[in-house]
Amino acid sequence: MVFLGEELASSFQLTHQLDTSARAQVPFSATPDGVQGALRCRPRDGILTENARVEGWKERGYTWPPSYEPDEEGWKKIFERRFHQLERIDIGKSEDMYNRKYNGWLSAVTSAFVVPAFTDKGWEIRRVSDEVLEGLRKELKDGLEEGRTRLELGNEIIVEEGEGESQLPPLFIDLPEGKGEEVLEHYRGLHEDFCGQKLVGAKCYGLRVYRNGSRLLMHTDKPNTHVIASILHLGHDDDCEGWPIVIEDYEGNVNEVMMEPGDMLLYESAKLYHGRPRPLKGSWYCSIFSHYYPEDWDVENFHWESHYGVPPHWADFKQGEEERELASLEVVGTALNEPECEAGWEGLKESILWENRDIACR
Numbered sequence: 085m086v087f088l089g090e091e092l093a094s095s096f097q098l099t100h101q102l103d104t105s106a107r108a109q110v111p112f113s114a115t116p117d118g119v120q121g122a123l124r125c126r127p128r129d130g131i132l133t134e135n136a137r138v139e140g141w142k143e144r145g146y147t148w149p150p151s152y153e154p155d156e157e158g159w160k161k162i163f164e165r166r167f168h169q170l171e172r173i174d175i176g177k178s179e180d181m182y183n184r185k186y187n188g189w190l191s192a193v194t195s196a197f198v199v200p201a202f203t204d205k206g207w208e209i210r211r212v213s214d215e216v217l218e219g220l221r222k223e224l225k226d227g228l229e230e231g232r233t234r235l236e237l238g239n240e241i242i243v244e245e246g247e248g249e250s251q252l253p254p255l256f257i258d259l260p261e262g263k264g265e266e267v268l269e270h271y272r273g274l275h276e277d278f279c280g281q282k283l284v285g286a287k288c289y290g291l292r293v294y295r296n297g298s299r300l301l302m303h304t305d306k307p308n309t310h311v312i313a314s315i316l317h318l319g320h321d322d323d324c325e326g327w328p329i330v331i332e333d334y335e336g337n338v339n340e341v342m343m344e345p346g347d348m349l350l351y352e353s354a355k356l357y358h359g360r361p362r363p364l365k366g367s368w369y370c371s372i373f374s375h376y377y378p379e380d381w382d383v384e385n386f387h388w389e390s391h392y393g394v395p396p397h398w399a400d401f402k403q404g405e406e407e408r409e410l411a412s413l414e415v416v417g418t419a420l421n422e423p424e425c426e427a428g429w430e431g432l433k434e435s436i437l438w439e440n441r442d443i444a445c446r
């Protein structure tokens with residue numbers, strides 16, 4: 085058993101932010117109990133020792149195996165497999181692997197049972213056709229034509245195929261001052277209708293222009309503020325082959341959704357693993373991302389719940405029959421990748437393809 089000794093662990097810097105695509109930092113609250121030692125979050129997060137964390141786990145009544153949320157067979161199946169994959173990660177003496185393994189657990193428990201589910205399926209597509217969409221599409225067109233783009237660098241969950249200069253990180257077209265807030269407010273009702281909650285707008289990102297070879301690794305968004313989200317597809321170059329967004333659901337399916345400009349994917353973003361693990365084949369592909377949280381959400385403290393949800397045995401290495409048969413899991417920042425599988429995600433082998441948007445649309 086790998087034990088998290090005070091001495092050993094005090095040097096480890098555990099990251100917590102669950103979605104590096106959302107770079108804006110939430111001002112985390114102070115130390116919950118003031119105890120210094122084993123388990124560290126980011127600076128400003130406060131410090132939580134492993135002992136205090138495990139106490140919190142017990143106080144909250146967590147168990148292992150956990151009570152899944154939702155209590156659906158397919159959902160459980162996804163996470164039983166994922167937890168076995170996490171158990172198979174061997175930390176050895178590596179600080180880096182230690183951090184990766186913890187962050188993998190943190191992300192998985194947050195999704196599997198810490199964050200509540202608000203809808204039956206977790207996602208849906210709606211068709212948007214209004215003046216705000218047209219305004220955003222004009223921003224995209226003008227931004228590209230006038231070269232008002234900047235490189236989006238340093239986002240570790242977006243990876244590019246190719247070597248050196250042939251790698252093309254995404255471009256960003258910044259919206260005029262106040263436009264993001266306007267978009268958030270304009271589509272807030274649509275998101276409320278989707279999840280049945282009164283929502284507060286957290287952040288609208290855009291416009292991100294992915295380029296040839298881009299992949300967005302499978303991840304969930306940070307649960308303090310990015311609880312309900314949408315991806316509004318604005319446009320792509322004529323040379324683009326279909327580039328599905330991949331999203332899991334509460335029935336245990338892996339869905340591949342092809343979007344047309346004006347399609348909005350609404351989804352429970354802190355719950356459902358999502359990404360674009362297949363490489364983009366085409367010149368560019370652009371969307372805008374809106375994030376909300378329920379009105380009664382504990383924005384300041386919700387991240388602590390994720391830490392308390394990680395079971396005491398998280399650092400143990402286990403490789404019984406069950407673990408041995410699984411594809412290995414790599415934790416990249418806050419994302420997950422299965423490097424032995426095509427496009428880094430085994431679930432793609434049996435995915436459900438949604439390309440006729442009339443099927444998925446409401």
Ligand SMILES: [Fe+2]
Binds near residue numbers: 103303304353
């Ligand atoms: Fe995301």
